[in-house]
Amino acid sequence: MAFHEIRFPTNLSFGSVGGPERKTEIVTLSSGFEERNTPWAHGRRRYDAGMGLRSLDDLEDLVAFFEARAGQLHGFRWKDWADCKSCAASKQPAFADQRIATGDGNTRKFQLIKAYTSGPARYERPLTKIVNGTVRAGVGGDERFFGSDYTVDNRTGVITFTDPPEPGADVTAGFEFDVPVRFDTDRIAVSVASFQAGEMPEIPVIEVRV
Template identity: 40%
Template sequence: MSAGRRDARPQEIALLEAAGTLLASSTQAIAAASGAQTHLLVYLPGALDPASPEIRRANLPSGWASPAFDVLQTEDYEWVTGGRRDLSMVARAAITASLGYPIAEQHYFSGFAAGDGDWSAIVAAAREVQRDGIAETFIWAMPQVLRDGLTLFGKDDDVTPFEDVDFPIAIGAEASASPGFSTNVVTSASGHESRNANWQQARLRFDAGPGVRGDDELGTLIAFFRARRGAAVGFRFRDPFDHSSNAMRGVPTADDQMLGLGDGAATQFALRKSYAEGEVRRITRPVAGSVRVSIGAVEQLTGWSLVDRGVVQLSSPPAVGVDVRAGFLFDTPVRFAEDRLDINRASFLAGEAPSVPLIEIREA
């Protein structure tokens, strides 16, 4: 609606106000007649579009202010999946201040996933509002959840699922690495096979045992294992074979990996690494201070920051079609594969390295 633009004329603003009053009146009548608990669902990118600030007069009338409805529900998937969580935070604060519904009387809808690559941002947004104390959070819609097999696990508040600490580097440098996949193979009576790949990307396993050479390393390992409560708590691990955006172990440059193309709106770009044959790996644990960013082949020394889970936040969106690239060192998020660490003193003194299995954690 053109009247919602920043330079709207007085008569256009009056029209928007009248439309908002009519909308509020009609919904109040329905709410009063229903005799049931009422929920007001507002799509924030439409009601609070920064490009059309006056549109809120029609789409978010003052007649909807608390206690007109029992629950205020909001959704903002366009911003979430578009990398504009900054707009989401501003809009949620604005609607809370404008309509006066306390957080305990608000619900949040996190969705809609056009593709399986959207779920990371959707789940992150849902968890963010949960930390703010919102009453209910919903992941939707069911057809997309079923399509992509999205599964969320509850959190135990007594155990931190991941601690941003490094596995003892001197021990880990001698580790062996084993990338693996999960494939279901069905063989018919004729000997023909049907194969179904359950994972799109390899999951890494490591054995850090070869790095344990003496009592000092053994003591360090046992202390680290106990502090992580066995398999309960994840941590960073430097893969000795693959920990750089430049080939496998090269010095990072700002042009190493393509993160995406500018569209004139998105300001968040997730770190990723491309391998041969088209596999793309999300990088969630970059090494602090190692990340370099370029836009249109020009390295950016300022104007960006690194936020949670390896996402580059730009201060302004790149122009349409402009390359956004980055270089970085990274760690692999892992946990101990077992809750038990078997060490035989006699075997250890005889020079036999203990087995210390680690397994990669999926974070994106």
């Protein structure tokens, strides 16, 4: 298995249905109370690539992409239109969007993350597939600049500063990102008649750990 650093056509992923999935194990006790636990530290996304098809040309593009990935064998990038930025969907990424770490005067490499907060709960999602040329970063409230102050590995989501951020300084970043996925089927079944009648094929796509 390999991961292909190529994005699924965005005109086909637009309009797809999908989102995060969690795994929760629930045990009901004899008293009626429940014990709930999860073996997953992070959620997993699922999508249906068939929902974005609008024409037979789209279907042909999808089949070509599917064959080039050998079905489920190779992973690829997917744009989740509902969650693809470090900021709100209506805004553009800014260097202060996400606090990714606190400087200690020694560490130069940091993983890009996105935080999801609701009330007192906070979940930090590590991001590994960053969109090239979208990262903006800052240290201690001041913007730093790509090339001279830091570099980014878009395949792993690791940002490396030329000089380690000073102790206690907030390390922040803004960016766009993709989801690493693979097809969750080795078969595409569709007929021209059913497609023209509005019946979309189901083509599941699932997030992979990389």
